[in-house]
Amino acid sequence: xxxxxxxxxxxxxxxxxxxxxxxxxxxxxxxxxxxxxxxxxxxxxxxxxxxxxxxxxxxxxxxxxxxxxxxxxxxxxxxxxxxxxxxxxxxxxxxxxxxxxxxxxxxxxxxxxxxxxxxxxxxxxxxxxxxxxxxxxxxxxxxxxxxxxxxxxxxxxxxxxxxxxxxxxxxxxxxxxxxxxxxxx
Amino acid sequence: xxxxxxxxxxxxxxxxxxxxxxxxxxxxxxxxxxxxxxxxxxxxxxxxxxxxxxxxxxxxxxxxxxxxxxxxxxxxxxxxxxxxxxxxxxxxxxxxxxxxxxxxxxxxxxxxxxxxxxxxxxxxxxxxxxxxxxxxxxxxxxxxxxxxxxxxxxxxxxxxxxxxxxxxxxxxxxxxxxxxxxxxxxxxxxxxxxxxxxxxxxxxxxxxxxxxxxxxxxxxxxxxxxxxxxxxxxxxxxxxxxxxxxxxxxxxxxxxxxxxxxxxxxxxxxxxxxxxxxxxxxxxxxxxxxxxxxxxxxxxxxxxxxxxxxxxxxxxxxxxxxxxxxxxxxxxxxxxxxxxxxxxxxxxxxxxxxxxxxxxxxxxxxxxxxxxxxxxxxxxxxxxxxxxxxxxxxxxxxxxxxxxxxxxxxxxxxxxxxxxxxxxxxxxxxxxx
Numbered sequence: 358x359x360x361x362x363x364x365x366x367x368x369x370x371x372x373x374x375x376x377x378x379x380x381x382x383x384x385x386x387x388x389x390x391x392x393x394x395x396x397x398x399x400x401x402x403x404x405x406x407x408x409x410x411x412x413x414x415x416x417x418x419x420x421x422x423x424x425x426x427x428x429x430x431x432x433x434x435x436x437x438x439x440x441x442x443x444x445x446x447x448x449x450x451x452x453x454x455x456x457x458x459x460x461x462x463x464x465x466x467x468x469x470x471x472x473x474x475x476x477x478x479x480x481x482x483x484x485x486x487x488x489x490x491x492x493x494x495x496x497x498x499x500x501x502x503x504x505x506x507x508x509x510x511x512x513x514x515x516x517x518x519x520x521x522x523x524x525x526x527x528x529x530x531x532x533x534x535x536x537x538x539x540x541x542x
Numbered sequence: 543x544x545x546x547x548x549x550x551x552x553x554x555x556x557x558x559x560x561x562x563x564x565x566x567x568x569x570x571x572x573x574x575x576x577x578x579x580x581x582x583x584x585x586x587x588x589x590x591x592x593x594x595x596x597x598x599x600x601x602x603x604x605x606x607x608x609x610x611x612x613x614x615x616x617x618x619x620x621x622x623x624x625x626x627x628x629x630x631x632x633x634x635x636x637x638x639x640x641x642x643x644x645x646x647x648x649x650x651x652x653x654x655x656x657x658x659x660x661x662x663x664x665x666x667x668x669x670x671x672x673x674x675x676x677x678x679x680x681x682x683x684x685x686x687x688x689x690x691x692x693x694x695x696x697x698x699x700x701x702x703x704x705x706x707x708x709x710x711x712x713x714x715x716x717x718x719x720x721x722x723x724x725x726x727x728x729x730x731x732x733x734x735x736x737x738x739x740x741x742x743x744x745x746x747x748x749x750x751x752x753x754x755x756x757x758x759x760x761x762x763x764x765x766x767x768x769x770x771x772x773x774x775x776x777x778x779x780x781x782x783x784x785x786x787x788x789x790x791x792x793x794x795x796x797x798x799x800x801x802x803x804x805x806x807x808x809x810x811x812x813x814x815x816x817x818x819x820x821x822x823x824x825x826x827x828x829x830x831x832x833x834x835x836x837x838x839x840x841x842x843x844x845x846x847x848x849x850x851x852x853x854x855x856x857x858x859x860x861x862x863x864x865x866x867x868x869x870x871x872x873x874x875x876x877x878x879x880x881x882x883x884x885x886x887x888x889x890x891x892x893x894x895x896x897x898x899x900x901x902x903x904x905x906x907x908x909x910x911x912x913x914x915x916x917x918x919x920x921x922x923x924x925x926x927x928x929x930x931x932x933x934x935x936x937x938x939x940x941x942x943x944x945x946x947x948x949x950x951x952x953x954x955x956x957x958x959x960x961x962x963x964x965x966x967x968x969x970x971x972x973x974x975x
Contacts, residue, residue, distance in 0.1 A: 433572025507589035514735035522888035
């Protein structure tokens with residue numbers, strides 16, 4: 358009797374063991390159908406981005422891993438740059454009170470008449486997207502926000518993707534980790 | 543007639559021209575300058591993400607730590623070895639890798655990958671999910687002892703652990719299983735990863751957290767001084783899976799391989815209250831009474847499950863509020879019905895996309911029906927968990943000596959160090975060696 362009881366318990370345990378093992382193996386195996394050999398990283402689609410400014414505030418890093426990126430091949434090199442100057446500047450000068458960037462991250466350099474080059478210092482940029490908004494509204498849209506992968510810690514749930522009202526942030530393959538504008542040109 | 547066709551062709555050409563003009567992107571508002579001077583266009587930098595190689599290294603570290611901890615816990619029987627493993631994992635997976643990705647969070651990636659058509663996960667995430675459970679199925683919860691950075695952190699602060707009454711432990715112990723169910727529900731419906739969202743320690747690892755995270759993390763660590771490993775025991779959803787695996791494990795940590803002398807020292811030193819006393823010599827109750835209770839419990843099980851299932855599926859809309867698209871739809875409808883005048887960024891962004899309201903409503907209906915089903919399943923699962931928790935308390939196990947409870951024991955190895963029989967065994971081993 359005593360021996361029989363042990364056997365039953367053993368049998369029960371073995372059965373559950375096999376069942377649980379199979380369940381875990383099955384779950385993992387099934388999800389393996391949806392695995393990719395390459396990893397994925399978070400990125401902003403600049404065509405969907407509405408420059409709401411949440412990227413600057415909601416990243417787990419401070420300052421944010423989101424920075425403004427400048428693709429020079431699209432830039433019009435305007436003197437009156439709507440990404441560089443406020444919409445209602447007191448005067449058209451490079452004085453801080455006329456500039457859009459709150460962090461002073463954008464500098465401009467004279468190239469030749471009438472062209473100016475605009476450069477972003479990423480160590481100062483906070484990713485607020487103010488210049489992006491100005492540039493997309495009135496300019497060519499050569500400025501846009503991107504998650505910079507030298508800074509991004511690739512959280513499992515990206516806290517700015519969660520807060521993004523336009524759903525512009527998603528995971529993309531780490532082989533092409535940026536969605537740059539003007540890539541086709 | 544000829545003239546007619548000519549006009550037609552001309553107007554068609556005009557239409558094509560205008561449509562082409564209007565589709566010209568903002569990129570061409572200002573023509574790109576043709577520089578006279580020798581100006582070279584600067585190139586835009588694109589710093590690359592961490593190489594895939596590193597995720598292979600992480601997986602290798604995970605496997606090595608799992609093997610080492612199993613070896614230290616079951617074969618070498620040394621607390622020091624386990625402790626060194628846990629310290630290393632705290633530094634490597636915690637402070638160096640900043641806590642992402644971890645096995646606890648990987649539950650959600652697996653759940654989303656199973657239910658979403660578009661979501662893919664890298665292979666190493668699947669390994670992070672499966673390997674600790676696999677090891678638990680063979681060696682018990684060695685992952686909790688030496689590989690989990692959360693466990694390591696809490697083990698460090700457990701200075702003065704108190705023993706909780708068993709009923710408190712059993713009641714609070716239901717919560718992680720429910721949390722597991724909820725996190726799977728929210729991940730599978732694409733509402734978000736709640737384990738990551740309410741992660742108390744990851745901010746510590748990054749040396750920068752939101753205020754709430756600092757507070758919750760701090761409180762949990764403070765509690766952890768007196769109630770060892772509060773996250774592991776009463777919150778951790780991954781621990782539930784490890785518990786189930788460990789209950790069925792092939793081998794497990796033993797307090798002493800020799801005969802127990804029932805000195806109770808191990809019971810007093812166990813920080814997580816996992817050591818069970820030998821069963822009393824006298825029968826506590828008649829076998830028939832216990833069997834009858836068990837039969838009754840299993841008989842009411844389907845009714846309880848149906849009840850909780852029904853309850854949660856009727857309140858599924860409460861869960862659905864967490865889904866961003868459900869929130870968006872509610873806002874858009876409010877604006878359309880003039881209930882509110884203030885628009886949100888999300889509703890503005892939605893209107894700017896030009897997607898019709900019907901499409902949005904259709905998608906949201908689909909999400910709501912998913913929640914209806916998902917919450918119902920969660921309800922069934924909740925009923926099962928509650929009844930099983932009661933069943934567990936009414937099952938009497940025969941023990942001749944003090945033994946670790948396979949589900950609750952995290953294999954930390956503190957009991958080896960205080961067991962007098964173990965000390966004798968070690969001395970003998972040294973004399974022979």
